[in-house]
Amino acid sequence: MTARPVPDTDPALLEEILAGLAASAAPLADTDRLARARAVRAVADALDAASADLVEVAARETWLPLPRLTGEVGRTSGQLRMFAGGLEEGSYLDVIIDPADPGATPVPRPDLRRVQVPLGPVLVFAGSNFPFAFSVAGGDTASALAAGCPVVVKAHPGHPETSVRTAEVVRRAWEGAGMPAGSFALVLGEQVGVDALRDPRITAAGFTGSLHGGTALYRIAAQRDAPIPFYAEMGSLNPTFVTAGAIAARGDEIAAGFVTSFTLGVGQFCTKPGLLFLPRGHGLDAALERAVAAAAPGRMLHERIRTGHDAVRAQLAALPGMRVAAAVDSDPDAGGPAGATLLATDLATLLAEQDTVLPECFGPTSVVVEYDGMDDVLVAARAFGASLTATVHAEPDEIELVRPLVRELRDQAGRIVWNGWPTGVAVSWAMHHGGPWPATSSPLHTSVGMTAIRRFLRPVTYQDVPAALLDDVLQDANPAGIPRRLGGRLSTGDLSRS
Amino acid sequence: MTARPVPDTDPALLEEILAGLAASAAPLADTDRLARARAVRAVADALDAASADLVEVAARETWLPLPRLTGEVGRTSGQLRMFAGGLEEGSYLDVIIDPADPGATPVPRPDLRRVQVPLGPVLVFAGSNFPFAFSVAGGDTASALAAGCPVVVKAHPGHPETSVRTAEVVRRAWEGAGMPAGSFALVLGEQVGVDALRDPRITAAGFTGSLHGGTALYRIAAQRDAPIPFYAEMGSLNPTFVTAGAIAARGDEIAAGFVTSFTLGVGQFCTKPGLLFLPRGHGLDAALERAVAAAAPGRMLHERIRTGHDAVRAQLAALPGMRVAAAVDSDPDAGGPAGATLLATDLATLLAEQDTVLPECFGPTSVVVEYDGMDDVLVAARAFGASLTATVHAEPDEIELVRPLVRELRDQAGRIVWNGWPTGVAVSWAMHHGGPWPATSSPLHTSVGMTAIRRFLRPVTYQDVPAALLDDVLQDANPAGIPRRLGGRLSTGDLSRS
Numbered sequence: 003m004t005a006r007p008v009p010d011t012d013p014a015l016l017e018e019i020l021a022g023l024a025a026s027a028a029p030l031a032d033t034d035r036l037a038r039a040r041a042v043r044a045v046a047d048a049l050d051a052a053s054a055d056l057v058e059v060a061a062r063e064t065w066l067p068l069p070r071l072t073g074e075v076g077r078t079s080g081q082l083r084m085f086a087g088g089l090e091e092g093s094y095l096d097v098i099i100d101p102a103d104p105g106a107t108p109v110p111r112p113d114l115r116r117v118q119v120p121l122g123p124v125l126v127f128a129g130s131n132f133p134f135a136f137s138v139a140g141g142d143t144a145s146a147l148a149a150g151c152p153v154v155v156k157a158h159p160g161h162p163e164t165s166v167r168t169a170e171v172v173r174r175a176w177e178g179a180g181m182p183a184g185s186f187a188l189v190l191g192e193q194v195g196v197d198a199l200r201d202p203r204i205t206a207a208g209f210t211g212s213l214h215g216g217t218a219l220y221r222i223a224a225q226r227d228a229p230i231p232f233y234a235e236m237g238s239l240n241p242t243f244v245t246a247g248a249i250a251a252r253g254d255e256i257a258a259g260f261v262t263s264f265t266l267g268v269g270q271f272c273t274k275p276g277l278l279f280l281p282r283g284h285g286l287d288a289a290l291e292r293a294v295a296a297a298a299p300g301r302m303l304h305e306r307i308r309t310g311h312d313a314v315r316a317q318l319a320a321l322p323g324m325r326v327a328a329a330v331d332s333d334p335d336a337g338g339p340a341g342a343t344l345l346a347t348d349l350a351t352l353l354a355e356q357d358t359v360l361p362e363c364f365g366p367t368s369v370v371v372e373y374d375g376m377d378d379v380l381v382a383a384r385a386f387g388a389s390l391t392a393t394v395h396a397e398p399d400e401i402e403l404v405r406p407l408v409r410e411l412r413d414q415a416g417r418i419v420w421n422g423w424p425t426g427v428a429v430s431w432a433m434h435h436g437g438p439w440p441a442t443s444s445p446l447h448t449s450v451g452m453t454a455i456r457r458f459l460r461p462v463t464y465q466d467v468p469a470a471l472l473d474d475v476l477q478d479a480n481p482a483g484i485p486r487r488l489g490g491r492l493s494t495g496d497l498s499r500s
Numbered sequence: 501m502t503a504r505p506v507p508d509t510d511p512a513l514l515e516e517i518l519a520g521l522a523a524s525a526a527p528l529a530d531t532d533r534l535a536r537a538r539a540v541r542a543v544a545d546a547l548d549a550a551s552a553d554l555v556e557v558a559a560r561e562t563w564l565p566l567p568r569l570t571g572e573v574g575r576t577s578g579q580l581r582m583f584a585g586g587l588e589e590g591s592y593l594d595v596i597i598d599p600a601d602p603g604a605t606p607v608p609r610p611d612l613r614r615v616q617v618p619l620g621p622v623l624v625f626a627g628s629n630f631p632f633a634f635s636v637a638g639g640d641t642a643s644a645l646a647a648g649c650p651v652v653v654k655a656h657p658g659h660p661e662t663s664v665r666t667a668e669v670v671r672r673a674w675e676g677a678g679m680p681a682g683s684f685a686l687v688l689g690e691q692v693g694v695d696a697l698r699d700p701r702i703t704a705a706g707f708t709g710s711l712h713g714g715t716a717l718y719r720i721a722a723q724r725d726a727p728i729p730f731y732a733e734m735g736s737l738n739p740t741f742v743t744a745g746a747i748a749a750r751g752d753e754i755a756a757g758f759v760t761s762f763t764l765g766v767g768q769f770c771t772k773p774g775l776l777f778l779p780r781g782h783g784l785d786a787a788l789e790r791a792v793a794a795a796a797p798g799r800m801l802h803e804r805i806r807t808g809h810d811a812v813r814a815q816l817a818a819l820p821g822m823r824v825a826a827a828v829d830s831d832p833d834a835g836g837p838a839g840a841t842l843l844a845t846d847l848a849t850l851l852a853e854q855d856t857v858l859p860e861c862f863g864p865t866s867v868v869v870e871y872d873g874m875d876d877v878l879v880a881a882r883a884f885g886a887s888l889t890a891t892v893h894a895e896p897d898e899i900e901l902v903r904p905l906v907r908e909l910r911d912q913a914g915r916i917v918w919n920g921w922p923t924g925v926a927v928s929w930a931m932h933h934g935g936p937w938p939a940t941s942s943p944l945h946t947s948v949g950m951t952a953i954r955r956f957l958r959p960v961t962y963q964d965v966p967a968a969l970l971d972d973v974l975q976d977a978n979p980a981g982i983p984r985r986l987g988g989r990l991s992t993g994d995l996s997r998s
Contacts, residue, residue, distance in 0.1 A: 027911075028907070028911065031911070076606060091989075093990060098929050098930040099930060100929055100930040100931075106926075108574060109924055111928065112920060112926060114928060114930035114931060115930060116929075116930040119910055121943060121944075122911070205936075205943075220722065220727065221723065224718070224722035224727075225722075228936075228937040228938065229722075229941065230937075398966070401966065401968045401969060404969075408969050409526070409530075412617055413525075413529070413620070415960070416959070416960065416961065417960070417961040417962075417963055418962050418963065418965060419963045419964065420962070420969075421964065422610060422963060426607055428598070428604075428609045428610060428612060430598045430609065430612060431596050431598055431987075431988050432596040432598040432612035432613060432961055432985075433598075433612060433614070434614055434959040434961035436959065438703075438726075439726040439727060439728075440726065443727065444729070445619060445703075446954070446958050446959075452988075453596075453959070457944075459944070460934075460936070460943040461914070461932040461934065461944075461951070462910050462914065462915070462916065462932060463915040463916070463930055463932035464915075464916050465915055465916065465917045466917065466918045466919060467906070467916060467918040468896070468899065468918065470899045471899060471902075471903060471918075487591075487929060487930075489929075490929050490950075492591060492983045492990055
């Protein structure tokens with residue numbers, strides 16, 4: 003690990019940071035959403051401007067290649083700009099106005115106006131595998147700041163210096179754009195993160211990381227005197243199901259695409275396809291072997307992650323009924339490149355060993371599983387589908403064959419991919435990067451895409467409150483022209499003229 | 501307590517019910533939303549038709565007066581019809597479509613179509629104080645069934661026979677309208693409820709009741725191998741703040757309105773105003789005494805609740821600096837009528853004894869608190885505002901005086917009432933019946949109003965999935981004409997023509 007040691011945040015500084023967060027919550031919540039949009043764009047611009055410097059530090063700390071890191075900074079600033087656009091559009095406020103109805107039975111209905119307001123200070127536990135897009139300036143931070151919540155990020159120990167440098171860029175741009183001092187901060191240290199999570203001034207938390215870590219922190223949040231929402235994005239097996247027809251039509255392409263996807267970023271993506279279900283006698287062994295042999299070994303994020311990967315891979319390979327279908331040698335030094343490994347088994351073995359197989363093997367290892375028919379596939383979907391994503395490869399004449407599978411996956415996964423690969427998560431309104439436990443701790447929410455902002459907002463309803471005390475978005479005239487729900491119908495209109 | 505003993509559900513029956521719930525989850529989720537709307541209306545009609553019978557049983561079990569119970573059945577069926585209307589309107593599906601963008605950078609964007617799907621089997625812990633509107637056929641059940649989730653209700657022990665009879669009406673109407681057998685059930689028994697909550701087939705739970713009970717169950721849900729969302733609506737102090745101007749303009753009316761509100765339903769409403777903040781030297785003592793004297797004593801829900809109320813009232817009255825401002829004698833028999841009690845103190849005393857005072861006194865007792873200026877009021881709002889509601893009484897020329905108070909309450913309460921009373925919760929789109937802990941366990945959600953359905957839905961995104969495998973609401977043509985978000989903009993249009 004080449005990360006230089008950065009000392010943990012000391013208790014006095016943590017207290018100062020938490021006090022600053024609490025003190026800035028109301029001023030930040032009171033900033034105009036358009037001013038906040040400008041500040042979010044300023045952070046995006048500042049990250050782009052600092053990209054070369056930040057990437058250099060991150061490349062040293064994480065061993066990720068420069069082009070990937072450079073692209074990731076662009077993804078991070080693009081994500082911030084998406085939230086800025088969402089602030090400008092205004093529908094995230096989810097304004098609902100039910101005008102008074104003096105004739106309602108059994109009692110007259112008052113005037114009710116509902117809007118979303120910021121939840122309060124948010125704690126973000128940064129992830130390791132995207133040192134920009136899921137770290138200090140990543141989606142959790144971007145959505146919480148956009149919502150109007152102060153943010154303290156707990157840096158991931160895998161890239162402390164990158165975290166410190168990024169935080170400084172964010173803080174300067176954010177405060178420089180007029181946002182309250184103290185409304186964005188960074189802390190370092192595992193115990194510091196836990197202490198912050200237990201602090202009553204923190205009102206919600208986001209997390210990207212392992213099932214083990216996410217579960218432990220989720221339970222700490224639930225055991226507080228006043229529990230808070232804890233949004234954890236955790237492990238995922240991302241099963242992929244391939245039909246006989248798809249293999250007949252484009253077997254080699256599927257084999258190559260699969261290996262590219264599970265080795266992308268040296269297998270360190272939460273959407274890595276960890277299980278490939280193929281019909282027995284699929285005939286893709288040679289194509290898969292060729293694809294694995296062609297996959298260039300890469301250095302993993304840091305030594306600890308490489309060591310963890312090797313241990314889980316060995317555990318999987320030792321299972322009865324499991325064989326190594328293809329493998330590229332890894333550098334025995336944990337700091338050297340790791341090669342791809344493809345294991346193979348059949349569904350019966352996998353089900354018998356479910357407890358052992360279920361852990362995600364974070365790294366360039368995946369498992370091919372042979373099935374005997376669509377009934378098997380449905381069993382597999384039920385057993386392994388609770389994931390961020392599930393993928394189906396099938397041909398146009400197989401729609402009816404796979405209809406029950408797609409239906410079953412709807413009950414399990416957050417995103418269903420057709421004839422593609424789950425890696426690469428588009429940042430847009432319609433993205434859902436979530437899913438039932440163990441994919442996330444909160445099946446209702448996404449950590450990627452515009453609707454991620456909903457995690458950090460809560461409703462308030464004003465009953466018969468005079469217009470002089472209401473925000474402009476709650477006025478009859480709708481001067482900002484934002485989409486609202488009036489009397490149960492969506493509208494961008496002026497209530498006073500309807 | 502006049503409730504006849506009804507035996508707890510035995511383990512074999514609980515297993516049968518949970519298996520039935522799990523088996524019916526997919527068929528129920530696959531019902532057409534318009535068919536589900538018809539079934540929800542059928543349940544409403546059946547409740548109205550059975551109203552006289554149900555009310556008779558409830559009056560015996562809960563001691564609530566017949567007119568109140570009859571009105572509550574109407575509220576319950578009206579609530580069901582609101583959800584039916586919401587299903588028909590269709591925006592609850594929150595459909596978001598981002599068409600493919602082959603020119604997107606850094607990578608082409610696939611076609612993404614996002615929709616809300618039912619979460620799965622829901623466990624509802626019924627409340628005691630509304631034996632219809634927050635019980636077997638109440639808001640939790642109505643919103644979960646409307647969402648397409650099977651429901652098992654854990655009956656409140658305060659009205660077991662009412663629960664059994666109501667459940668039978670609901671089940672017959674629901675299944676009679678074509679909904680899957682086994683998708684609605686009732687269980688009885690405290691341990692049975694806990695066992696159900698721990699069962700992996702349950703995917704979410706709703707609760708109405710005390711802070712103590714809600715917290716315990718919330719933590720059980722968080723400790724499951726796979727934790728689930730637990731939506732608890734719990735205690736609430738519902739502070740009311742009155743300015744000097746409001747007293748000068750309509751002091752007697754405020755005194756009378758306050759006493760009517762805190763004694764409504766013998767003080768057994770979650771929105772009962774439990775704290776009335778008046779300026780020192782308010783001069784309303786006589787008016788409050790008259791109003792309390794005029795409030796007719798009433799029997800409480802059951803003996804246990806009456807005993808609990810009397811104990812908390814005694815605890816409050818014994819605090820240093822607390823005096824009894826007005827009281828009506830209660831029948832010493834816990835089955836007899838309870839009279840109203842108004843205690844009085846000042847803010848300093850209340851803050852010094854905050855831990856003792858904070859518990860909700862469930863019943864016809866409230867506390868007048870004298871304050872010395874608007875700074876005091878802001879301190880009070882921060883200390884006691886985290887409630888379902890907060891109320892402000894002020895005059896038109898005091899808007900600037902109370903602006904900071906209304907702003908502070910926005911950060912604390914779920915609903916802000918102006919020159920009215922918090923009791924009486926309108927059932928509509930814009931209602932928010934929620935708030936930060938301890939008002940609820942989930943600050944993002946409401947248990948009353950149309951948006952309560954969101955608690956039981958989760959998103960799924962389809963990536964490049966063929967139209968033949970997508971629901972009609974995700975088709976380009978939008979045959980149902982429901983409101984959707986297309987490319988980031990709300991629309992009821994046809995994507996194929998845009």
